[in-house]
Amino acid sequence: MSINIRLFASLREKIGKAEFNIEANKATTVKEVWTLISNDLPMQTNTLCAINMEYVDSDHKVTDGDEVAFFPPVTGG
Amino acid sequence: MIQIREKAFQPWDELQSYQDSLQINGKYGATAVFVGSMRDFNEGDDVQAMTLEHYPGMTEKHLDKIVQTARQQWELIDILIIHRVGDISPNDPIVLVAVWSAHRANAFDASRYIMEELKSKAPFWKKETLSNGVRWVEKNTSG
Numbered sequence: 001m002s003i004n005i006r007l008f009a010s011l012r013e014k015i016g017k018a019e020f021n022i023e024a025n026k027a028t029t030v031k032e033v034w035t036l037i038s039n040d041l042p043m044q045t046n047t048l049c050a051i052n053m054e055y056v057d058s059d060h061k062v063t064d065g066d067e068v069a070f071f072p073p074v075t076g077g
Numbered sequence: 078m079i080q081i082r083e084k085a086f087q088p089w090d091e092l093q094s095y096q097d098s099l100q101i102n103g104k105y106g107a108t109a110v111f112v113g114s115m116r117d118f119n120e121g122d123d124v125q126a127m128t129l130e131h132y133p134g135m136t137e138k139h140l141d142k143i144v145q146t147a148r149q150q151w152e153l154i155d156i157l158i159i160h161r162v163g164d165i166s167p168n169d170p171i172v173l174v175a176v177w178s179a180h181r182a183n184a185f186d187a188s189r190y191i192m193e194e195l196k197s198k199a200p201f202w203k204k205e206t207l208s209n210g211v212r213w214v215e216k217n218t219s220g
Binding site (some may be wrong): 006077 | 131132135138193197199204215
């Protein structure tokens with residue numbers, strides 16, 4: 001299945017990409033997607049994850065066509 | 078109304094013109110306004126400039142959720158949120174939150190709620206320029 005990856009802020013800089021597609025097996029979780037894209041960078045405990053622009057836990061299932069985003073704690077305002 | 082702005086804005090002008098557009102004269106008794114501006118210091122360092130990044134789409138979606146929740150919790154007449162992204166200089170306004178209601182308690186409480194939720198949920202990230210390089214702000218101050 002095809003997954004669209006979005007990375008923001010310090011995670012975008014660490015991994016060196018902002019947006020790209022990956023192909024993954026079925027029944028993949030957000031955490032497993034991170035392993036596929038992170039160049040062995042461990043996921044920080046404060047990393048935030050979203051699927052289709054909604055916050056999810058890292059064990060949430062990913063389905064075909066999802067947009068999966070990873071980013072550090074938010075600092076707006 | 079929720080707006081993400083890439084250019085500097087004048088919060089007091091925005092407030093006046095938005096309020097004029099509402100045609101609610103005589104209906105509101107309270108307007109609570111919060112303006113957040115850029116400091117030239119953070120964590121003991123001088124900060125020369127800042128870049129604010131966001132997640133287009135998700136940011137607006139979550140600001141909208143925050144507004145909808147506030148409207149369910151308090152009796153409000155209107156809400157205005159304007160938030161900057163892009164390159165920002167010290168003293169530039171970053172965020173404007175204004176809440177109109179019939180009585181002050183709802184306006185005070187809802188504006189505080191909206192700001193705290195914005196700071197903890199809306200996907201924005203600050204990157205500071207210091208005299209010796211750049212750094213991402215890792216977390217917001219507690220209050």
